[in-house]
Amino acid sequence: xLLAPLAAYAQVERVASTPQELSSAIASSGPGxxxxxxxxxxxxxxxxxxxxxxxxxxxxxxxxxxxQVILNGNSRLKIGGSYLKLDGLWFDQGALRSGxxxxxxxxxxxxxxxxxxxxxxITNYNPPSYLTExxxxxxxxxxxxxxxxxxxxxxxxxxxxVVWLRDPPNDSPVWHRIDNNYFGHRPELGKNxxxxxRIGTSSRSMQDAYVTVEHNLFEECxxxxxxxxxxxxxxxxxxxxxxxxxxxxxLRHGNEASVYGNYFLGGGKSxxxxxxxxxxxHKVYNNYFQDLRGTGYRSALAVVNGIPNSPLNRYFQVxxxxxxxxxxxxxxxTFVIGAGKSSTQSLAPDGLQIANNLVExxxxxxxxxxxxxxxxxxxxxxxxxxxSGIGQVDGILIADPALVFDQVVWRPSSTxxxxxxxxxxxxxxxxxxxxxxxxxxDIGADxxxxxxxxxxxxxxxxxxxxxxxxxxxxxxxxxPVSTPVVQAYPNPFRSAVTIxxxxxxxxxxxxxxxxxxxxxxxxxxxxxxxTGNHLTTFDGSGLAPGIYxxxxxxxxxxxxxxxxxx
Numbered sequence: 241x242l243l244a245p246l247a248a249y250a251q252v253e254r255v256a257s258t259p260q261e262l263s264s265a266i267a268s269s270g271p272g273x274x275x276x277x278x279x280x281x282x283x284x285x286x287x288x289x290x291x292x293x294x295x296x297x298x299x300x301x302x303x304x305x306x307x308q309v310i311l312n313g314n315s316r317l318k319i320g321g322s323y324l325k326l327d328g329l330w331f332d333q334g335a336l337r338s339g340x341x342x343x344x345x346x347x348x349x350x351x352x353x354x355x356x357x358x359x360x361x362i363t364n365y366n367p368p369s370y371l372t373e374x375x376x377x378x379x380x381x382x383x384x385x386x387x388x389x390x391x392x393x394x395x396x397x398x399x400x401x402v403v404w405l406r407d408p409p410n411d412s413p414v415w416h417r418i419d420n421n422y423f424g425h426r427p428e429l430g431k432n433x434x435x436x437x438r439i440g441t442s443s444r445s446m447q448d449a450y451v452t453v454e455h456n457l458f459e460e461c462x463x464x465x466x467x468x469x470x471x472x473x474x475x476x477x478x479x480x481x482x483x484x485x486x487x488x489x490x491l492r493h494g495n496e497a498s499v500y501g502n503y504f505l506g507g508g509k510s511x512x513x514x515x516x517x518x519x520x521x522h523k524v525y526n527n528y529f530q531d532l533r534g535t536g537y538r539s540a541l542a543v544v545n546g547i548p549n550s551p552l553n554r555y556f557q558v559x560x561x562x563x564x565x566x567x568x569x570x571x572x573x574t575f576v577i578g579a580g581k582s583s584t585q586s587l588a589p590d591g592l593q594i595a596n597n598l599v600e601x602x603x604x605x606x607x608x609x610x611x612x613x614x615x616x617x618x619x620x621x622x623x624x625x626x627x628s629g630i631g632q633v634d635g636i637l638i639a640d641p642a643l644v645f646d647q648v649v650w651r652p653s654s655t656x657x658x659x660x661x662x663x664x665x666x667x668x669x670x671x672x673x674x675x676x677x678x679x680x681x682d683i684g685a686d687x688x689x690x691x692x693x694x695x696x697x698x699x700x701x702x703x704x705x706x707x708x709x710x711x712x713x714x715x716x717x718x719x720p721v722s723t724p725v726v727q728a729y730p731n732p733f734r735s736a737v738t739i740x741x742x743x744x745x746x747x748x749x750x751x752x753x754x755x756x757x758x759x760x761x762x763x764x765x766x767x768x769x770x771t772g773n774h775l776t777t778f779d780g781s782g783l784a785p786g787i788y789x790x791x792x793x794x795x796x797x798x799x800x801x802x803x804x805x806x
Contacts, residue, residue, distance in 0.1 A: 251272040251273060251274070252269070252270075252272075252273045252274075253273070253274045253275075253276060254268065254269065254273065254274070254275050254276065255276045255278060255304075256275060256276065256277055256278065257278040257280075259282070259285050262275070262277065262285075262287065263288070266288070266289055266290065266291060266301070269291055269299050270291075270292075270293075270299070271292070271293045271294035271297035271298075271299060271323070272293075272294075272297040272298075272299070273299050273300075274299075274300045274301075274302065275299070275300065275301045275302070276302060276303075276304050277301070277302070277303055277304060277309045277329070278304050278309070279303070279304045279305050279308040279309055280308075280309065280310070281310045281311075281312060282309065282310065282311045282312075282315060283311075283312055283313040283315065284313035284314050284315060285311060285313075285315045286315070286316055286317075286318075287301075287311075287315070287316070287317045287318065288318050288320065288346075289301050289317065289318065289319050289320065289321075289324060289326065290318070290320040290321055290346055291320075291321045291324060292321045292322055292323070293321070293322060293323030293324055293325075293354075294323055295323060295354070297323070298323040298324060298325045298355075298356070299321075299323065299324050299325070300324075300325040300326075300327060301324070301325070301326050301327070302325075302326070302327035302328050302329075303327065303328035303329055303330075305328070305707075306327065306328030306359055306705065306706060306707045307328060307330055307361065307705060307707035307708070308330075309328065309329050309330060310330050310332055311329060311330065311331045311332070311334065312331070312332055312333050312334040313334050314334060314335065314336055314337075315331065315334055316336060316339070316340070316341050316342065317329075317331075317341070317342045317343075318342075318343055318345070318346065319342070319343070319344050319345075319352050319355055319357070320344075320345060320346025320347075320350060320352055321346070321352060321355070322352065322353045322354050322355065323353075323354045323355065324352070324355040324356070325355065325356045325358065326355075326356065326357045326358065326360060327358050327359050327360070328359045328360065328705070328707070329360045329361075330360065330361040330362075330363075331360070331361070331362045331363070331365050332361070332362075332363050332364065332365070333363070333364050333365070333784035333786070334365050334784075335365060335366060335367040335368070335784075335785075336365075336367065336374050337367065337372065337374075338372070338373065338374050339374050339375075340374060340375045340376075340377075340378040341362065341365055341374065341375070341376045341377065342357065342362075342376065342377045342378070343375075343377075343378040343380065344357075344378065344379050344380045344381050344384050345378075345380040345381060351380040351381035351382070351406075352380060352381040352384060353381045353382050353383050353384065354382075354383045354384070355381075355384050355385075356384065356385045356386075356387070357377070357384075357385070357386045357387075357389065358385070358386075358387050358388050358389065359388050359389065359705045359706060359707075360389045360390075360705065361389065361390045361391075361704075361705055361708065361757075362376055362377075362389070362390070362391045362392075363390070363391075363392050363393045363755070363756045363757060363786070364392075364393040364395075364755070364756065364784050364785065364786025364787065365393075365394070365786075366393070366394065366395050366396050366784065366785035366786045367396055367785065368785060368806075369396070369806075370395055370396045370397065370429070370785075370806055371396070371397055372396050372397060373396070373397040373398040373433065374396075374398050375398050375399055375400070375401075375402050376391065376394060376398075376400050376401065377391070377400065377401040377402070378401075378402050378404060379401070379402065379403045379404065379414075379416050379418075380404050381414070382412070382413075382414045382415055382416070383414075383415050383416070384414075384416050384417075385416065385417045385418075385419070386401065386416075386417075386418050386419075386421065387417070387418070387419045387420045387421065388419075388420045388421065388703070388704060388705055388706070389421045389422070389704065389705065390421070390422045390424070390704040390705055390708050391421060391422070391423050391424070392422070392423065392424035392425045392426070392756045392787065393424075393425055393426070393756050393786040393787040394426050394463070394786075395426070395427050395429075395732075395785060395786055395787065395804060395806065396429075396785075397429065397431070397433045397434075398433055399433065399434075399435040399436070399437070399438040399469070400423065400426065400435065400436045400437065400463075401418065401436065401437045401438070402437075402438045402439075403416055403418075403437075403438070403439040403440060403449065403451055403472075404440075404441075405440050405441070405444040405447050405449060405472060406444075407444070411444070411447050413447075413448050413449055413450040413474070414449050414450065414451065415450050415451070416449075416451045416452075417451070417452045417454075418437065418451070418452070418453045418454075418456065419452070419453070419454045419455050419456065420454075420455045420456065420703050420704075421456045421457075421703060421704065422456070422457050422459070422700055422703045422704035422708070423436050423437075423456060423457065423458045423459070423461055424457075424458075424459045424460060424461070424700075424756065425459065425460045425461075425756060425787045425802065426460070426461045426462060426463040426787075427462055427463070427732070427787065427802070427804050428462045428463065428464070428486065429463045429464055431464070432464060433463075433464070434462075434463025434464035435463060435464060435466045435467065435468070435469045436458060436461045436463060436467050436468065437453060437467075437468045437469070438466075438468075438469040438471060439451050439453075439468075439469070439470055439471060439472050439475055440470070440471035440472030440493070440494060441471055442471055442492075442493050442552045442553035443552055443553075444471070444472060445471045445472055445473075445492075445493030445494045445552055446473065446494065446495075446552070447472055447473060447494075448472065448473040448474040448496075449472035449473065449474065449475055449494075450474050450475065450476075451472070451475045451476070452475070452476045452478070453468065453475070453476070453477045453478075453480065454476070454477070454478045454479050454480065455479050455480065455698065455703065456480045456481075456698075456703065457480070457481050457483065457698040457699070457700060457702070457703045457704075458480065458481070458482045458483065458485050459483045459484065459485065459700070460483070460484050460485060460486075460802070461482075461485040461486075461487065462485060462486040462487065462511070463487070464487060465487045465488060465490065465511075465513075465516075465537060465538060466487060466488065466490040466492060467482065467485055467487040467488060467489060467490075468489045468490065469490050469492050470489075470490065470491045470492055470493070470494055470497055471492055471493040471494055472493070472494045473494040473495050473496050473497075474495075474496045474497070475494070475497050475498075476497070476498045477489060477497065477498070477499045477500075477502065478498070478499075478500050478501045478502065479501040479502065479695050480502045480503075480698070481502070481503045481505065481697045481698040482502065482503065482504045482505065482512075483505050483507070483697075484505070484506065484507040484509045484512065485506075485509075485512060486509060486510065486511035486512055486513075486534075486538075487511065487512075487513060487538065488513035488514055488515060488516045488534070488537070488538055488542070489502070489504075489514070489515050489516070490515075490516040490518075491515070491516065491517050491518055491519055491522055492516075492518055493518070493519065493552065493553075493556070494519060495519045495520040495521050495522070496520070496521045496522065496523075497519075497522045497523070498522075498523045499515055499522070499523065499524045499525075499527065500523070500524070500525045500526045500527060500672075501526050501527065501672050501674075501695060502527045502528070503527070503528045503530075503649070503672075503697045503698075504527065504528065504529045504530070504532060504540070505530050505531065505648070505697065506530065506531040506532035506533055506534070506571075507531055508531050508533055509533060510533050510534075511533065511534050511538050512531075512532045512533050512534050512538070513532055513534030513537075513538035513539060513540065513542070514527070514529045514532060514534075514539070514540040514541055514542075514571075515527070515540075515541055515542070516537055516538075516542040516544060516579075517541075517542065517543045517544060517558055517561050517563075517589075518544045518546070518555055518556060518558060519556050519558065519559075520556070520557075520558070520559040520560060520561075521559065521560050521561070522558075522561045522562075523561070523562045523564075523667065524541070524561070524562070524563045524564075524566065525562065525563070525564040525565045525566065525665070525667075525668050526565050526566070526668065526670070526671055526672045526685050527566045527567075527672070527685060528566070528567045528569075528649055528672055528685045528686075529541070529566065529567065529568045529569070529571055529574075530568075530569045530570060530571070530649065530650070531569070531570050531571070532571040532572060533571075533572045534572065534573070535572055535573045535576075536573070536576060536579055536580075537576075537579055537580065539571075539572070539573035539574065539575070539576040539579070540568055540571040540572075540573065540574050540575070541563060541566070541568075541574065541575050541576070542576045542579040543558050543561065543563075543575070543576070543577045543578065543579060543589045543592060543613075544558060544578075544579045544580050544585075544589075545557075545558075545578050545579065545580050545581045545582075545585045545586065545587055545588060545589070545610070545611050546558060546585065546587035546589075547584055547585050547586070547587065548586065548587060555580070555585055557587040557588075557589070557590060558589035558590070558592065559589075559590050559591050560590075560591040560592075560593075561589070561591070561592050561593070562593045562595070562665070563575075563592070563593065563594050563595075563597065564593065564594075564595040564596050564597065564665050564668060565595075565596045565597070565662070565665070565668050565671070565681075565683070565684065565685055566597045566598075566684070566685055567597070567598045567599075567649075567650070567672075567684040567685040567686065568597070568598070568599040568600070568601060569599075569600050569601065569643070569649075569650050570600070570601050570602065570603075571601055571603065572603050573603065573608065574599055574601060574603075574606045574607070575594070575606065575607045575608065576608045576610060577589060577592070577607065577608065577609050577610065577611070577613050577616075578609055578610040578611025578612070578613060579610055580610070581610045581611040586611075588611040588612055588613050588614055589611075589613045589614070589616070590613070590614040590615055591614070591615045591616075592613055592615075592616045592617070593616075593617045593619070594616070594617070594618050594619075594621060594635075595617075595618070595619040595620055595621065595635070595662075595663055595665060596619070596620050596621065596662040596663060596665065596681070596683045596684070597621045597622075597683070597684070598621070598622050598641055598652070598658050598683050598684030598685075599621070599622070599623045599624065599625075600623075600624045600625050600641055600643060600650070601625050601626055602625050602626060603626055604625075604626025604627045604628075604629060605626060605627045605628060605629025605630075606623050606626055606627070606628050606629055607628055607629040607630050608629055609629070609630065617635070618633055618634065618635030618636055619635040619663045620635060620637075620661060620662050620663040620683055621635060621636045621637065621683070622636075622637050622639055622641050622657060622658050622661075622683050622684075623636055623637070623638055624638065624639060624640050624641055637657065639657045640657075641656050641657060641658050641683075641684070642655055642656040642657070643656070648696075648697050649686075649697065651686045651688075652682060652683075652684060652686060652688065654688060656682075657683075658682050658683035658684050659682050659688060660680035660681070660682060661680075661682070661683050662680075662681040662682055662683045664681060668681070670687075671685060671686055671687035671689070672685040672686055672695065673686065673687070673689070673693040673694060673695055673696070674693065674694030674695045675687050675689040675691040675692075675693065675694070676689070676691060708757070724741045724742055724743050724744070724747075724749075724792060724794055725741065725742045726739065726740070726741045726790060726792055726799075726801050727739070727740045727741075728740075728790060728801065728803055731803060731804060732804035732805065732806045733780060733803075733804070733805055733806070734781075734805070734806055735779065735780065735781040736777055736778065736779050736780065736781070737777070737778050737780060737803065738775060738776070738777050738778075739751065739764070739775070739776050739777075739778060739790055740773060740774070740775050741773075741774055741792060742772065742773050742774070743769055743770070743771050743772065743774070743794070744771065745771055746768065746769065746770050746771055747768070747769060747794045747795050748767065748768050748769075748794070748795055749765055749766070749767070749768075749769045749774075749792065749793065749794055750763070750765065750766045750791075750792075750793040751763075751764040751765035751766075751776065751790070751791070751792055751793075752764060752790075752791045752793075753778060753780070753788055753789070753790060753791070753803065754788065754789045754791050754800075755788055755789075756786070756787055756788075756789075761783065761788065762778060764776050764778055780803075780805050783805050784805075785805050785806055786804075786805060787802060787803070787804060788802075788803045788804075788805065789801065789802060789803060790802075790803050
């Protein structure tokens with residue numbers, strides 16, 4: 241008689257309804273077990289998830305119903321051990337005084353490996369003062385993953401997510417993965433420390449981390465110029481979408497990053513940028529840049545000047561970077577080369593290759609030399625709509641690329657001069673859609689192909705937790721000219737805020753305040769209103785610090801406007 245093989249470990253489920261029961265359940269759990277936190281609000285709970293799972297038999301701590309276990313007050317989470325999984329928790333409207341909301345370590349010497357934070361939400365976990373510094377997610381150890389989470393509303397000092405590297409001799413690559421998350425709505429901090437993701441530190445920037453950041457949506461991440469701050473080596477940034485975010489993906493320290501398959505969609509927002517390059521042997525290819533309004537360091541593609549004998553925390557010279565197969569449409573400044581040149585920042589980029597890029601913009605010049613680069617090479621680029629800025633040079637064709645609009649982005653038509661005109665680059669085998677490039681590749685990010693499209697610009701419906709169905713998502717229709725002008729002052733506010741909106745015609749108006757998850761916080765007006773200005777005052781003193789939305793619905797058309805409470 242044949243018997244079914246037994247599981248490597250017996251699997252036990254334990255339900256916890258109190259902090260004491262939770263601690264006991266964690267202490268009793270072994271590989272393959274599941275701990276279930278009962279639905280409800282858990283206040284001032286410190287979860288010390290210290291346990292040891294096994295490969296193929298993780299220990300899971302999950303919500304009874306994903307999204308219905310709410311942690312607030314000064315609740316926080318420590319994940320300590322290996323092969324652990326956190327699933328479905330929601331940290332909302334709490335605050336800490338310092339430290340980390342979620343950290344992958346038990347102590348400074350006992351770091352976490354092979355563990356996962358998934359399907360979780362963090363919203364408006366802000367202290368009373370925006371100058372109070374702490375991180376929301378700190379990833380230590382190795383081979384950990386943060387995925388399918390929604391993280392939004394951080395309005396205080398400190399990077400949102402940080403990957404920490406260890407000091408020598410324990411400085412092996414960490415191999416973390418950050419994927420399929422929805423990072424939303426981080427207001428401008430007004431100082432350094434407002435990054436959404438930081439990988440490494442300047443002091444550890446010469447270490448290789450091998451972290452992959454992929455398939456994430458960054459919407460209105462305006463904390464500072466560095467939306468992502470790369471401060472280590474050999475990291476990959478691919479298939480992410482940056483939507484109306486004021487800042488750039490910044491290769492700040494470290495070498496040999498790969499940046500490909502990303503969409504930078506500025507929506508005409510001030511300060512919205514693309515990629516900023518510092519350091520050696522970076523590859524930036526198959527990216528799409530549209531409607532960006534950043535300049536200088538915030539331009540679509542900024543290649544920065546270096547400092548002689550630079551210390552780790554300053555600017556290393558750009559060497560041997562490759563910028564290839566990218567598409568730029570209607571950006572304010574396309575290429576700024578030698579950005580930041582000064583008497584001390586005097587090392588121009590060396591060995592830069594600019595190949596197979598397609599640019600259509602009315603804003604020129606397309607290439608700006610703030611310093612004259614060394615050993616630069618151009619090959620098979622197509623520019624149109626503005627002057628090149630460097631005259632006639634081999635490798636740049638001034639011609640109409642005959643772009644056609646495809647839902648969100650512009651692509652070359654079948655008659656475009658870009659078709660089959662690229663110079664082959666050995667490491668570029670596919671396009672931004674994930675389609676294979678043929679033996680005569682097309683210029684720009686897109687290859688004309690009948691193969692299935694694997695990757696598209698992300699929306700809030702594509703990423704984040706399974707239970708998250710945002711009322712106020714990134715897919716709202718374009719705002720028509722007749723939409724009322726809405727102003728809020730002061731914004732940010734501390735207690736009361738005055739909301740002023742103007743109607744061009746008599747209309748039925750509903751004015752509400754919503755939180756980040758689309759829950760109505762207050763209904764301020766509902767009914768017919770005449771043409772002209774209308775004022776209302778909202779007392780928000782009872783709200784937690786963070787991000788909210790003024791939602792104005794006029795004759796059935798809804799628009800939103802960001803409101804910040806400090």
